[in-house]
Amino acid sequence: MSAANWTFLHPSIFILTGIPGLEAFHVWISIPFCSIYILSLLGNCLLLLVVRSMPSLHEPMYLFLSMLAVADLVISTTTLPKILSIFWFQRRVIPINACLAQVFLIHSVSTMESGFFAAMAFDRYVAICNPLRHASILTKSVIAKIGLLVMIRGAVLLSPHPFLLKGLPYCRGNVISHTYCELMALVRLTCADTRGLRAYGLTVAFLTGGLDFSLVILSYVLILRTVFRLPSKEARLKSLGTCSSHVCMILVFYVPAFFSFLTHRFFHSVAPSVHIFVANIYVLVPPMMNSVIYGVRTKKIREAALRVFRFPSPRDTRTGK
Template sequence: MSDSNTTKFTNPSTFILQGIPGLEAAHGWISIPFCAMYIVALLGNFTILFIVKIEPSLHGPMYYFLCMLAVTDLVLPTTTQPKTLSIFWFKSREIDFGSCLTQIFFMDSFLAIESGIIAAMALDRYVAICHPLRHSTILTNSAVAKIGLAVLLRGCIVSLPSPFLARQLPYCRSNVISHSFCQLMALVKLACADTHISNYYGLILTLLVAGTDLFCMMLSYILILRAIFSLPTKDARLKTFGTCSSHLCVILAFYIPALFSMFTHRYGHYVPLYFHIIVGNVHLVVPPMLNPIIYGVRTKQIRDRLLRHIIEIE
């Protein structure tokens, strides 16, 4: 006789997102910092785009890459936070299977795109410091556009198999996803079939994209440091290295929570589930919030133009 409390699902059309299991009573309080960070991310990145657009002196490779980063930082948290906040506020837990796969695709794509843009910004710093006289001829508008297109295509192409593989799996265990958004690993755990291909592809994809980009950044900064240490005075070395400080902060803000989230999710079996989910949300909303603040505070041209614009409004 079957257990009346057990329901079998065969490829359900909708899934139920639990939010943060174990912390349901605190969803309202948890939503406050995440909502605040999401709003700051939207305002900050729109401000970066606006300042670069209205200031002709900022129409250069570094700021074009910064605009690409800002657009990515607008899309990335928007793929997950509206649904997460609707769960916290309105208990709107249902999500269509197609929408779930779409969310996975956009989230993975724009994580890869952001990683590629940060690597491209390292290339810009290398050319600006090691080949300053040729910077405008190497990183022309056409070259910047081609790099941006290549990063976009790479992000979409490498991320496309993940939702495709997930779609082929039969789901007959449950339709309840223990997460606040459609995360690939949380979804495939519900499949009643061998999921090794999906698991291994996700891990290889992450390591390949992050590994390639981190290698390019490491190589760029080795060459940058070699050029900096060849400068004659300490002041010149510090001033030149200071031009890289914003980019280094962006690297740390993106990769530390991303890698921490990936490894705790895959190997942190003794870490509470709610901690996995909170870290997953943090790594999607905190870097987009911090990036415009970092560049706004540490980049004199952006800071001065923003202050001037505020004074003009007043």
């Protein structure tokens, strides 16, 4: 193969277009995107600070939530700065290594987030179905091992993607119709046989996100079975209340994730702008909402945040402390 053909089929840069069909509105779209990014950074950093500062929050649920907050920060920072540079300064060029690193980080960290949601569901299951053994089952050592296992799983299973993508010939050009480098967007640019890569991607998705979602559903089936056996309505509502924040986070994470995954692979009639907009929602909104949901709905985090910043909590005001 000549040097010219090699350069054409194996480009050193890719060009990101942004959201096709909405180029005239990129500046306007950047306003909510930038606001979401700032809220995500502030919310997750505040959450990590509060959990770290308050020993009373060194419990399984909040430790898993801290791991999720770190993953959210990585996802946001991996995508948003480049998206905003496209919208504001038309800096569409991205080197191939940076593009492949973005693919790896987005998919691997998303897989880790899915694992953290499953771990949090397991925590809720033990807390409600076996409360007397909660502290002995989910020790700090066990929590650390679960977190490490989730991170290793995401890193190992997704690490082949950049190497497989780099070796493909991109005979359909180097223009990516997207705001960031995404696996299927790159696959569409190649003219090589990608059935093996697609099959591997589907297998990884079902072994990670699919398995995690199944474990979450199983956990909540067992939780509901236990809750509805409780003798009083107040006890049932209290038990369900401890799960409400987690359920909201699951919906925010999995609904756009499944929509994006399924439409990319099976529903090709969906407009590209819809694909890309939902894909952006998937990487932007959950990182912001996770900290907001837990911060607003969890009394212990609200009170701890007030104490960290030396504001008196409503309880302290009532007791005169």
